[in-house]
Amino acid sequence: xxxxxxELLYSREHMWVxxxxxxxxxxxxxxxxxxxxxxxxxxxxxxDTEIERDEPFGMIExxxxxxxxxxxxxxxIISVNEDLLDDIxxxxxxxxxxxxxxxxxxxxxSELDDLLDAQGYQDFIIQEVEGD
Amino acid sequence: MRASAAExxxxxxxxxxxxxxxxxxxxxxVYGWERPAVSLGRFQDAEKEVDLSFCRQQGIEVVLRPTxxxxxxxxxxxxxxxxxxxxxDLFPDSIPETYAIISRALAEGLKELGVPVTFGRRxxxxxxxxxxxxxxxCAPAELSIQGRKIMGSAQVRGRRVFLQHGSLLIKxxxxxxxxxxxxxxxxxxxxxxxxxxxxxxxxxxLSDLEGFDGKVYEAWKRALVEELNIxxxxxxxxxxxxxxxxxxxREKYHPWRERFLLS
Numbered sequence: 053x054x055x056x057x058x059e060l061l062y063s064r065e066h067m068w069v070x071x072x073x074x075x076x077x078x079x080x081x082x083x084x085x086x087x088x089x090x091x092x093x094x095x096x097x098x099x100d101t102e103i104e105r106d107e108p109f110g111m112i113e114x115x116x117x118x119x120x121x122x123x124x125x126x127x128x129i130i131s132v133n134e135d136l137l138d139d140i141x142x143x144x145x146x147x148x149x150x151x152x153x154x155x156x157x158x159x160x161x162s163e164l165d166d167l168l169d170a171q172g173y174q175d176f177i178i179q180e181v182e183g184d
Numbered sequence: 185m186r187a188s189a190a191e192x193x194x195x196x197x198x199x200x201x202x203x204x205x206x207x208x209x210x211x212x213x214v215y216g217w218e219r220p221a222v223s224l225g226r227f228q229d230a231e232k233e234v235d236l237s238f239c240r241q242q243g244i245e246v247v248l249r250p251t252x253x254x255x256x257x258x259x260x261x262x263x264x265x266x267x268x269x270x271x272x273d274l275f276p277d278s279i280p281e282t283y284a285i286i287s288r289a290l291a292e293g294l295k296e297l298g299v300p301v302t303f304g305r306r307x308x309x310x311x312x313x314x315x316x317x318x319x320x321x322c323a324p325a326e327l328s329i330q331g332r333k334i335m336g337s338a339q340v341r342g343r344r345v346f347l348q349h350g351s352l353l354i355k356x357x358x359x360x361x362x363x364x365x366x367x368x369x370x371x372x373x374x375x376x377x378x379x380x381x382x383x384x385x386x387x388x389x390l391s392d393l394e395g396f397d398g399k400v401y402e403a404w405k406r407a408l409v410e411e412l413n414i415x416x417x418x419x420x421x422x423x424x425x426x427x428x429x430x431x432x433x434r435e436k437y438h439p440w441r442e443r444f445l446l447s
Contacts, residue, residue: 093227108342117279118250119341
């Protein structure tokens with residue numbers, strides 16, 4: 053059963069955001085990891101990299117395909133989860149907590165207004181991804 | 185159309201970018217390789233998985249694909265690339281379904297030409313060997329004949345866009361294929377025999393391969409028209425697409441090639 057933690061915000065590119073002041077932690081959703089199947093590898097940028105909303109910032113390889121990670125917001129990366137390089141399975145087993153990918157210092161917090169809450173993300177999945 | 189390995193991958197990636205931006209329509213292209221090449225999945229490690237010394241000696245170009253998956257030897261093959269938006273009316277937001285839609289059409293095209301392919305997962309497969317090599321195993325929605333793989337594909341997905349490309353084997357030089365990939369095993373001849381039992385090629389089913397590149401291109405187009413209920417407009421890359429190709433060659437594919445030619 054997929055998890056949609058209430059305290060997170062979600063993008064239409066299946067990324068979650070956890071906000072703490074000016075900082076945002078980002079990862080892929082439980083829905084995404086389930087659709088991807090076993091995740092085999094990840095490419096993430098280094099800290100101090102600038103990222104832009106709606107632009108790719110990394111890539112995941114699953115058994116099925118390679119998928120670009122689309123950033124839900126703009127800012128500077130201040131931390132990258134190095135644990136993922138040692139244990140990529142975390143992305144499948146715990147995508148919302150231990151599977152966090154990057155921490156970003158947001159350039160424009162108003163971009164958060166365009167993200168979905170948990171119910172909105174579930175509705176998006178039902179209506180736009182899985183059909184009516 | 186035949187081009188270098190670097191040019192082929194730059195063209196596929198350029199289309200992935202321009203279709204994703206909405207600057208190009210969904211595009212299907214079929215191409216060849218001006219000399220033998222090994223294309224690596226994006227996440228593979230060339231030094232660990234490819235015998236670069238052997239490739240240099242043999243004049244085999246090595247290139248990194250924009251897609252994942254494992255390595256492919258392009259000796260005598262026909263390669264397709266399809267770039268389109270997803271989700272869309274044609275392609276749902278589903279990797280397996282996209283693979284299935286495209287593979288189904290390509291299979292129909294091949295069957296029309298007398299190549300009796302099916303979708304394939306090989307049952308009862310022996311212990312995996314040649315782990316680096318794409319054709320040593322067969323995933324769902326890939327094409328095989330009686331359990332032997334004949335075409336492998338790989339996909340990359342971006343924001344509302346995907347690129348899927350794949351290689352159809354026309355002939356196989358098994359000794360050369362074996363030589364390209366690491367690790368090499370002590371029982372070389374046994375491994376080559378296993379390779380022969382795992383993969384097949386068009387040449388085993390058609391004796392007349394004259395103009396096959398053109399025939400399969402036309403058959404695949406017909407099949408995609410029928411499968412997707414679309415029409416095609418023939419053309420060459422646009423000025424914008426060529427500009428992106430040259431940027432990618434300059435910034436990515438040529439530097440990568442230089443790095444491995446010099447190592």
